[in-house]
Amino acid sequence: MSTVVAGVATPTRRVARTARDAAVTLPFFGYLAVFLLLPTLIVVVGAFRSRDGGFTLDGVARLVTPATAQIFLTTALVSAASAIAGAVVGGVAAYALSTVPLTSPLRRIYTAVSSVLAQFGGVMLAFAFISVLGKNGHLTRLLAGAFGVAVPGDLLTSVPGLILVYCYFQVPLMIIVFLPAVDGLRQEWRDATENLGGSTWTFWSRVAGPILLPSFLGSFLLLFANAFSAYATAAALISQRTIIVPMAIEGAIRNENDTGMDAYAQALAAGMIVVVGLVMAGYAALQRRAGRWTR
Amino acid sequence: MSRAVTRRRRQRALRIAVLGVVGVFLAYPLYALFEFSIRFPLTGAYSVDAWTRLFGAGDGARLQPLYTGLVNSLLIAVLTLSLMFALLLPTMVWVRLRLPRLNRVVEFLCLLPLTLPAIVLVVGLVPVYRFIATRLLDTHAVWLSFAYVVLVLPFAYRALDAGLSAIDVRTLVAAARSLGASWPTVVARVLLPNLRGAVASAAFISIAVVLGEFTIARMLARENLQTGVMLVNQAAPQVAAAVSLLTLLFGIALLVGLSYITNRAHRRPRRRDS
Numbered sequence: 001m002s003t004v005v006a007g008v009a010t011p012t013r014r015v016a017r018t019a020r021d022a023a024v025t026l027p028f029f030g031y032l033a034v035f036l037l038l039p040t041l042i043v044v045v046g047a048f049r050s051r052d053g054g055f056t057l058d059g060v061a062r063l064v065t066p067a068t069a070q071i072f073l074t075t076a077l078v079s080a081a082s083a084i085a086g087a088v089v090g091g092v093a094a095y096a097l098s099t100v101p102l103t104s105p106l107r108r109i110y111t112a113v114s115s116v117l118a119q120f121g122g123v124m125l126a127f128a129f130i131s132v133l134g135k136n137g138h139l140t141r142l143l144a145g146a147f148g149v150a151v152p153g154d155l156l157t158s159v160p161g162l163i164l165v166y167c168y169f170q171v172p173l174m175i176i177v178f179l180p181a182v183d184g185l186r187q188e189w190r191d192a193t194e195n196l197g198g199s200t201w202t203f204w205s206r207v208a209g210p211i212l213l214p215s216f217l218g219s220f221l222l223l224f225a226n227a228f229s230a231y232a233t234a235a236a237l238i239s240q241r242t243i244i245v246p247m248a249i250e251g252a253i254r255n256e257n258d259t260g261m262d263a264y265a266q267a268l269a270a271g272m273i274v275v276v277g278l279v280m281a282g283y284a285a286l287q288r289r290a291g292r293w294t295r
Numbered sequence: 296m297s298r299a300v301t302r303r304r305r306q307r308a309l310r311i312a313v314l315g316v317v318g319v320f321l322a323y324p325l326y327a328l329f330e331f332s333i334r335f336p337l338t339g340a341y342s343v344d345a346w347t348r349l350f351g352a353g354d355g356a357r358l359q360p361l362y363t364g365l366v367n368s369l370l371i372a373v374l375t376l377s378l379m380f381a382l383l384l385p386t387m388v389w390v391r392l393r394l395p396r397l398n399r400v401v402e403f404l405c406l407l408p409l410t411l412p413a414i415v416l417v418v419g420l421v422p423v424y425r426f427i428a429t430r431l432l433d434t435h436a437v438w439l440s441f442a443y444v445v446l447v448l449p450f451a452y453r454a455l456d457a458g459l460s461a462i463d464v465r466t467l468v469a470a471a472r473s474l475g476a477s478w479p480t481v482v483a484r485v486l487l488p489n490l491r492g493a494v495a496s497a498a499f500i501s502i503a504v505v506l507g508e509f510t511i512a513r514m515l516a517r518e519n520l521q522t523g524v525m526l527v528n529q530a531a532p533q534v535a536a537a538v539s540l541l542t543l544l545f546g547i548a549l550l551v552g553l554s555y556i557t558n559r560a561h562r563r564p565r566r567r568d569s
Contacts, residue, residue, distance in 0.1 A: 021389070021393045021394055022394065024385065024386070024389045024393075025386050025389060025390065025394065025397065025401075027381075027382055027386075028382050028383070028386040028401075029404075031382055031444070032404050032445070034423065035420070035423070035441055035442060035444065035445050036404070036407065036408065036411075036416075036445050038419065038423060039416055039417075039418070039419025039420045039423060040411065040415075040416075040419055041419070042418075042419040042422055042423075043415060043418050043419040046418075046419075089317065089320075090317075092313055092317075093313055093314065093317040095310075096309075096310040096311075096313040096314045096317075097314060099307075099310050100314075106314075108551050108554040108555070109547070109551055110314070110318070111550075111554060112547050112548075112550035112551040112553075112554060113321060113322075113547050114321070115550055116503065116507075116543060116546040116547045116550060117321060117543075119503075119504070119507075120503050120504060120506070120507030120546055121507065121543070122507055122508075122509045122510075122521065123509050123521045123524060123525055123539070124328075124507070124521075124524070124539035124540075124542055124543050125324070127328065127524075127528065127535060127536055127539045128324035128325065128327060128328045128539065128543075129324060130331075130532075131324070131327040131328045131330065131331030131332075131536055132323065132324050132327040136331070136334075137327065137331075138326075138327040138330050138331070139323075139327070168321075168324065171317065171320070171321070172321060175317075200302075225410070228412070229412030229413070229414065229415075231412075231413065231414045231509075231510045232509040232510055232513075232521070235509070235510075235513065236509075236525060236528075246412070246414040246510075249414055249415075249418060250414075250513075250514060253417075253418065253421065253514060265418050266418055266419075268418075269414070269415040269418040269419070272412055272414070272415050273411070273415055276410060276411075276412060276415075277410060280409075280410040
């Protein structure tokens with residue numbers, strides 16, 4: 001008898017229960033729909049929409065003008081250069097840090113400083129560099145006093161200067177994201193290499209190198225995406241010119257004379273989504289590959 | 296054998312040297328920031344004037360944006376944390392218990408903001424905030440919290456996910472429920488005490504994010520700590536340097552504290568295994 005009751009009642013009850021279970025997650029999904037998915041949709045749709053609501057490629061057409069293409073190229077250059085420097089320096093530092101015991105204060109402070117500088121510095125980093133390399137900066141005076149070397153006055157507002165400042169959040173970011181990978185290197189692998197007659201060079205080129213390579217390349221891509229998205233530091237350093245894409249977006253949003261600029265901002269933002277999305281997809285693929293060894 | 300020992304020692308020295316050089320590279324601008332805040336650019340004389348001005352000795356009018364920004368940022372941090380925990384914690388627990396198939400969706404959505412630059416997000420937020428400001432609420436900076444919840448989501452999700460993975464949520468909830476506890480009691484008196492470390496980590500890192508946020512506040516023309524520092528920098532650069540340094544040091548202190556919490560939380564399950 002119980003089977004008959006179960007057979008009749010369960011399907012509807014199960015549906016009701018699933019519906020009730022799902023309802024609990026509604027606030028979460030609703031919130032994200034409004035503050036995460038809707039804005040993304042506005043950007044993507046807006047890039048292809050004219051002012052009267054029709055479909056247009058005008059915004060996209062403005063993306064491929066020489067001026068805009070140049071801004072994208074400069075941004076890519078700044079990102080790539082700072083990501084290479086950050087990946088190499090930060091990678092070596094991450095390895096050195098991985099040999100320090102997990103609970104030592106040195107390691108705690110190092111990782112804390114790194115994650116603050118890497119992720120929450122922004123404007124404050126820009127000020128820090130003004131106090132290092134600005135007109136009255138500490139290093140500027142040091143170089144002038146000790147070696148008679150004059151730091152160019154516009155260094156911090158130039159592309160090389162921007163790359164230098166970006167390194168200051170790229171190196172710490174590399175330390176944070178690469179640390180788990182080098183932490184995963186096992187002493188046994190090194191001992192095994194030595195027992196089989198391998199030198200330190202053999203260990204790095206034939207064992208650790210190939211194991212770390214996917215993580216290293218993945219971290220490099222993450223750094224690239226990070227620099228490509230960065231805005232605060234550049235905004236605090238440079239106020240007059242538009243060098244990188246986020247500044248172009250700001251200019252377009254703030255322009256109140258030309259209403260067509262909203263579409264341009266959305267097209268620029270959509271362009272950034274494409275670039276960062278592709279880079280992060282590559283990052284995810286490399287992370288999966290790296291996961292084989294870090295398990 | 297002795298050759299191996301020498302090599303070990305040399306490698307150790309090399310690692311320390313690397314950490315030292317990179318450490319100096321990272322710490323030098325912080326020192327320069329401090330020096331900048333106490334040195335007069337024209338005369339080169341040193342004084343703690345900027346610091347006394349910062350802590351209330353006159354000059355209130357010029358530093359007004361800073362105080363407004365600081366108060367706003369603290370309010371934003373409180374509202375952001377409340378909203379984030381209210382949305383995230385019950386959902387994560389519920390999905391683990393009843394809707395495990397949604398786990399991947401929740402994870403994907405929570406980590407999505409990492410791949411979405413703030414400057415892109417804000418382009419889409421402009422119309423949303425225009426609607427909020429004109430139809431629902433007002434233009435007060437505290438409503439920036441709505442956007443900041445999205446920004447802190449990846450960090451908070453990871454912290455809470457680590458915490459929830461370290462405890463047996465299903466058994467704890469089943470035990471509490473079968474003893475007659477209501478859902479609010481389960482969360483407040485059974486789950487939360489076991490997640491203290493994870494909740495603290497999520498809170499610390501979220502506070503660090505909120506205090507450092509600039510892009511969205513600037514583009515939506517709201518005043519927070521960072522836009523305040525930016526404004527004050529034009530009138531009183533030394534005070535701006537002092538505030539920047541203090542904020543960075545506060546963030547570092549938060550995260551050092553966090554590392555003590557999370558390391559303890561991680562060690563516990565490992566000990567049980569061995």
